[in-house]
Amino acid sequence: MPAAPSGGVAAGGESPLDVLRRVFGFDAFRGQQQAIIDHVLAGGDAVVLMPTAGGKSLCYQIPALLRPGLGVVVSPLVALMKDQVDALRQAGVRAAALNALQPPAEAAATERAARAAALDLLYVAPERLLTERCLDLLSHCRIALFAIDEAHCISQWGHDFRPEYQKLTVLRERFAGVPLIALTATADEPTRKDIVAQLRLGRAPIFAAGYDRPNLYYRVVDKKSPLEQLRRFLANEHPEDAGIVYCFTRRAVEETAGWLTVHGREALPYHAGLDAATRERHQQRFLREEGVVVVATIAFGMGIDKPNVRFVAHLDPPKNLEAYYQETGRAGRDGLPADAWMTYGIGDVMNLLRLLDDAAPERRLIERRKIDALVGYCETTACRRQVLLGYFGERDHPPCENCDNCRAPPESWDGTVSAQKALSAIYRTGQRFGTQHLADVLLGNATERVCALGHDRLKTFGVGAELDRKGWLSVFRQLVAQGIVKPDLAHGGLSLAPPAADILRGAATIRLRREKKGAMPRESRSGASAAATLDPAERKLFEALRAWRLGEARRQEMPPYVIFHDTTLVELARRRPDSLAALSLVPGVGRSKLDRYGRALIAVLSKPAVVGTHTSAAPDEPSPPLGAERAAPGPARP
Ligand code: ADP
Numbered sequence: 301m302p303a304a305p306s307g308g309v310a311a312g313g314e315s316p317l318d319v320l321r322r323v324f325g326f327d328a329f330r331g332q333q334q335a336i337i338d339h340v341l342a343g344g345d346a347v348v349l350m351p352t353a354g355g356k357s358l359c360y361q362i363p364a365l366l367r368p369g370l371g372v373v374v375s376p377l378v379a380l381m382k383d384q385v386d387a388l389r390q391a392g393v394r395a396a397a398l399n400a401l402q403p404p405a406e407a408a409a410t411e412r413a414a415r416a417a418a419l420d421l422l423y424v425a426p427e428r429l430l431t432e433r434c435l436d437l438l439s440h441c442r443i444a445l446f447a448i449d450e451a452h453c454i455s456q457w458g459h460d461f462r463p464e465y466q467k468l469t470v471l472r473e474r475f476a477g478v479p480l481i482a483l484t485a486t487a488d489e490p491t492r493k494d495i496v497a498q499l500r501l502g503r504a505p506i507f508a509a510g511y512d513r514p515n516l517y518y519r520v521v522d523k524k525s526p527l528e529q530l531r532r533f534l535a536n537e538h539p540e541d542a543g544i545v546y547c548f549t550r551r552a553v554e555e556t557a558g559w560l561t562v563h564g565r566e567a568l569p570y571h572a573g574l575d576a577a578t579r580e581r582h583q584q585r586f587l588r589e590e591g592v593v594v595v596a597t598i599a600f601g602m603g604i605d606k607p608n609v610r611f612v613a614h615l616d617p618p619k620n621l622e623a624y625y626q627e628t629g630r631a632g633r634d635g636l637p638a639d640a641w642m643t644y645g646i647g648d649v650m651n652l653l654r655l656l657d658d659a660a661p662e663r664r665l666i667e668r669r670k671i672d673a674l675v676g677y678c679e680t681t682a683c684r685r686q687v688l689l690g691y692f693g694e695r696d697h698p699p700c701e702n703c704d705n706c707r708a709p710p711e712s713w714d715g716t717v718s719a720q721k722a723l724s725a726i727y728r729t730g731q732r733f734g735t736q737h738l739a740d741v742l743l744g745n746a747t748e749r750v751c752a753l754g755h756d757r758l759k760t761f762g763v764g765a766e767l768d769r770k771g772w773l774s775v776f777r778q779l780v781a782q783g784i785v786k787p788d789l790a791h792g793g794l795s796l797a798p799p800a801a802d803i804l805r806g807a808a809t810i811r812l813r814r815e816k817k818g819a820m821p822r823e824s825r826s827g828a829s830a831a832a833t834l835d836p837a838e839r840k841l842f843e844a845l846r847a848w849r850l851g852e853a854r855r856q857e858m859p860p861y862v863i864f865h866d867t868t869l870v871e872l873a874r875r876r877p878d879s880l881a882a883l884s885l886v887p888g889v890g891r892s893k894l895d896r897y898g899r900a901l902i903a904v905l906s907k908p909a910v911v912g913t914h915t916s917a918a919p920d921e922p923s924p925p926l927g928a929e930r931a932a933p934g935p936a937r938p
């Protein structure tokens with residue numbers, strides 16, 4: 301890519317806060333950003349552990365702008381580099397990248413710019429950085445700092461080990477005295493230790509921000525007809541939002557994408573069975589268009605940096621809570637409300653247990669515990685965030701008010717007697733029948749099968765009038781989840797596990813969760829759409845701004861969020877600034893973007909058709925045809 305326009309941004313005498321305001325258009329630092337920046341600015345090393353969307357980037361970008369020389373950012377996510385660099389350039393920062401995906405001429409131009417001290421930030425893939433050519437280039441530059449992004453890649457414990465990360469020690473040897481900052485969202489103890497040891501950060505302070513993602517709304521719904529439940533969830537709460545739907549198998553992925561498409565959603569499948577070109581095309585559409593849903597196996601998501609993913613839906617449960625945290629973590633990176641939604645039923649518990657058979661014997665106990673934790677999360681009547689954070693070692697979190705259980709506390713009831721009936725039905729039918737048949741027996745349904753087996757003559761036949769079929773299925777599911785009943789994984793038949801004895805004898809009681817009534821628990825909330833907090837007129841304005849942004853993004857051939865984040869569009873729609881001065885106060889509008897887009901934005905914001913008032917503004921700007929770009933398929937406009 302060609303060197304960015306002249307005039308770096310580190311004007312003399314500026315403070316970090318000045319740079320935050322002028323370049324990034326934000327008002328104040330978040331969490332520990334200020335402390336980290338001050339520390340690195342003064343030449344210190346640092347380890348930064350912050351959840352996704354915590355705001356890690358500014359922690360090295362701002363010191364790199366304020367310290368003399370070039371900030372070098374090591375990142376394994378080569379596919380994202382172009383977007384990161386584009387976003388910085390939009391903000392007027394002289395940024396560039398070196399990686400294997402770019403044409404040689406572009407790399408040569410970047411190298412020249414680095415040598416000429418005409419760059420503020422350089423993004424490099426680790427394997428590229430480790431070449432003698434690159435190390436030599438850097439040794440001829442003044443280096444402001446090294447930032448090692450996704451630093452967990454250095455650890456074999458991590459989920460994403462990259463051997464070349466371990467060779468980054470060379471930076472400590474060849475660039476002694478240059479501050480080094482390691483950043484990651486994966487903060488477990490062994491990974492943290494590896495990062496510190498291998499990058500020789502023993503004396504560096506660790507800035508840890510905890511795991512919580514407060515803007516994610518966690519919800520688990522009872523699995524009934526999952527596709528229809530998903531369709532309704534999307535129609536009610538995310539009619540126009542981008543999001544990810546996870547399924548367990550490729551077939552389920554294809555089926556779900558097809559179903560959503562038939563129901564009018566732009567839904568693209570993504571799994572390892574598709575050829576690379578198709579996968580790439582689908583990913584690009586997800587990134588570059590608005591409102592696209594990707595239906596995927598876990599193959600999708602690593603390095604998805606799209607900030608305005610408004611929901612992550614699991615039609616099948618994840619493998620464990622680590623995976624759940626990671627997969628749902630892809631939602632709401634911009635800090636706006638987003639949904640983590642899952643359907644869950646008894647079949648899922650069985651499928652998970654079945655996977656245990658594939659685990660190596662020595663891993664089985666660990667895996668079993670992980671499944672128990674996941675099932676515990678799904679079944680809990682307590683705050684889901686507490687369960688999730690507790691699992692990661694944060695045990696003192698107060699109830700969050702932003703999960704289904706906090707908003708609509710589920711009722712629990714003394715299920716001892718019903719459990720006894722259910723257990724007795726299992727026992728008397730010979731411990732080999734599945735839940736549907738057992739429910740028939742309890743309800744006294746003299747089906748052909750029930751009669752043929754003589755189960756209509758059992759003592760338990762028809763004793764379960766207190767619950768309906770759904771109610772009994774829920775009892776069985778909870779008995780399995782609590783380890784009181786054991787499913788036969790091949791045939792789905794249930795048998796008694798040791799704890800069942802105490803319940804049958806009346807020596808133990810059991811509390812069960814009452815299933816919510818109605819087809820789908822519709823909490824009284826209007827959805828997590830970015831524009832959810834806007835009134836109808838503001839929402840129209842937001843749509844108009846989105847359409848304008850999409851047009852601009854296509855013209856410049858980059859994803860929309862590189863131009864402005866949704867957060868900024870929401871604020872623009874709410875405040876409706878009518879002058880450049882007022883516009884500059886909106887979060888996310890720094891000086892460079894004000895120069896580039898200020899007039900166009902004011903034109904969109906004053907467009908009469910949008911708000912129904914008649915103003916005579918919007919004079920000479922070629923204002924975009926509102927809504928037109930959204931509908932128009934195909935790539936860039938001229
Ligand atoms: P991470 O790398 O930790 O996942 P990012 O650095 O991408 O997170 O930041 C997440 C989001 O928060 C981005 O949209 C970013 O612009 C925004 N952000 C970060 N710091 C601030 C701040 N101080 N004020 C407002 N927005 C911020």
Ligand code: ZN
Binds near residue numbers: 682
């Ligand atoms: Zn909660």
